[in-house]
Amino acid sequence: MQYISLLQIAPTLAKFFGITLITRARPVERILESAYSRNPIPPVVVLVVIDSLDCHFYSTCVTELEVLHEFVERDGLLFECETVSTHTTPAIASILTGLRHESHRIITSEDVGKSKINSILEILEDEGTPTAAIMEANGTKPLSGRISYVFAVDDREDIAEYDELIKTHTISVLQKHEVRLVFAHLRAIDRFSHRGWDLRVAAKLTNENMRAIAEAVSEQNGMLLICGDHEMHQKNKRRGKAPATVPLIVCCP
Ligand SMILES: [Zn+2]
Numbered sequence: 001m002q003y004i005s006l007l008q009i010a011p012t013l014a015k016f017f018g019i020t021l022i023t024r025a026r027p028v029e030r031i032l033e034s035a036y037s038r039n040p041i042p043p044v045v046v047l048v049v050i051d052s053l054d055c056h057f058y059s060t061c062v063t064e065l066e067v068l069h070e071f072v073e074r075d076g077l078l079f080e081c082e083t084v085s086t087h088t089t090p091a092i093a094s095i096l097t098g099l100r101h102e103s104h105r106i107i108t109s110e111d112v113g114k115s116k117i118n119s120i121l122e123i124l125e126d127e128g129t130p131t132a133a134i135m136e137a138n139g140t141k142p143l144s145g146r147i148s149y150v151f152a153v154d155d156r157e158d159i160a161e162y163d164e165l166i167k168t169h170t171i172s173v174l175q176k177h178e179v180r181l182v183f184a185h186l187r188a189i190d191r192f193s194h195r196g197w198d199l200r201v202a203a204k205l206t207n208e209n210m211r212a213i214a215e216a217v218s219e220q221n222g223m224l225l226i227c228g229d230h231e232m233h234q235k236n237k238r239r240g241k242a243p244a245t246v247p248l249i250v251c252c253p
Contacts, residue, residue: 001078001079001080002028002030002077002079002080003079003080003081003082003245004028004079004080004081004082004248005025005081005082005084006081006082006083006084006091006094006095006227006229006246006248007023007025007084007094007095007098007099007100008025008026008027008028008081008098009028009047009095009098009225009227009248010023010025010095010096010097010098010119010120011023011025011026011027011098012027012028012031012032013045013047013120013181014027014098014120014123015027015032016031016032016035016045017124017127017129017180017181019123019124019127019129021097021098021120021123023097023098023099025098025099028079030077031077031225031250034077034250034252035223038221038223038252040221042221042222042223042252043177043180043220043221043222044174044179044180044181044182044217044220044222044223045180045181045182045222045223045224045225046170046174046181046182046184046213046217046222046223046224046225047095047181047182047183047184047225047226047227048170048183048184048185048186048210048213048224048225048226048227049092049095049183049184049185049186049227049228049229050186050189050206050210050226050227050228050229051088051185051186051187051189051190051191051228051229052189052190052193052228052229052230052231052232052233053189053206053226053227053228053229053232053246053247054083054228054230054231054232054244054245054246054247055080055228055245055246055247056231056232057189057199057203057228057232058228058246058247061199061200061203064200064203064204064207065203065206065207066207067207067208067210067211067214068207068210068226068247068249071214071224071226071249071251071253072249072251074251075251075252076249076250076251077249077250077251078247078248078249079247079248079249079250080245080246080247080248081227081228081245081246081247081248082243082245083228083229083230083231083243083244083245083246084100084101085101085229085230086230086231086233086244087107087230088190088229088230089106089107089108089109089111089112089139090104090106090107091229091230092139092185092229093106093112093115093119095227095229096119096120096121096183097117097118097119097120098120099117103117104117105117109138109139112138112139112141112142113141113142115142119143120181121133121143121146121147121181121183122143122146122147124180124181125146125147125148129180129181130147130148130149130176130178130179130180131147131148131149131179131180131181131182131183132147132148132149132150132151132173132176132179132181132182132183133147133149133150133151133182133183133184134151134153134166134169134170134173134182134183134184134185135151135152135153135166135183135184135185136152136153136154136155136185136187137152137153137154137155138155139185140152148176148178148179149173149176149179151166151169151173153165153166153169159187159188159191159192159202160188160205162187162188163186163187163188163205163206163209164209166184166185166186166187166209167184167186167209167212167213169184170182170184170213170216171212171213171216174216174217174219174220174222177220184213186206186209186210188202188205188206189202189203189206189232190232190233193232193233193234194233210226214251214253215253217252217253218252218253221252222252223250223251223252224249224250224251224252224253225248225249225250226247226248226249227246227247227248227249228246228247229246230244230246231244231246
């Protein structure tokens with residue numbers, strides 16, 4: 001397993017799509033080689049962030065997250081990524097810009113939309129490459145009218161229903177064949193960890209949603225990137241001081 005940073009996802013996508021992204025983070029050549037070795041070269045890339053999926057949880061839930069483990073075993077790539085934040089909003093901003101929070105300055109949901117830094121979604125769209133985002137309503141605000149397809153899902157107590165909607169919209173936007181990059185954000189694992197609920201239940205929900213999304217990606221010969229955003233915040237639990245890492249799985253399901 002190769003050790004990279006979450007900051008390297010955006011420059012990798014930028015290079016794949018042939019656009020310029022201003023960041024010091026380097027593209028991951030191994031991912032590009034894998035993408036270019038496909039026939040056809042994937043016409044669409046789907047990036048799914050699974051909130052709170054860290055390396056410890058990923059390797060603990062081999063049965064509950066069997067779909068993800070299968071992708072890696074079949075012919076996928078697995079990377080261990082250094083995280084750049086302990087919170088969702090700045091972490092996702094870093095994943096989509098390739099910049100640390102000191103540069104993108106998106107720390108809270110109030111900052112979303114105020115940053116002058118464009119994400120890879122907006123940059124691609126400006127270059128004439130249609131993109132889509134499926135995420136919580138606050139996160140989509142700055143993207144509305146900026147990118148081709150925006151699906152805002154309102155936050156709610158029933159997080160299974162929330163993730164179900166994210167999955168449904170992700171699958172439906174894959175029917176729009178002009179779309180080249182899709183970003184989606186699943187949150188059940190994070191919610192369960194904050195509430196101290198049975199994480200195996202959340203892992204199984206996530207697993208089934210990823211199975212359905214992967215099927216839709218496969219029908220389009222697309223490439224699927226799945227990563228966590230930060231270390232899990234577990235209720236009543238403190239982990240050691242080892243640096244937190246999250247997995248990045250790259251596959252053509
Ligand atoms: Zn998060």
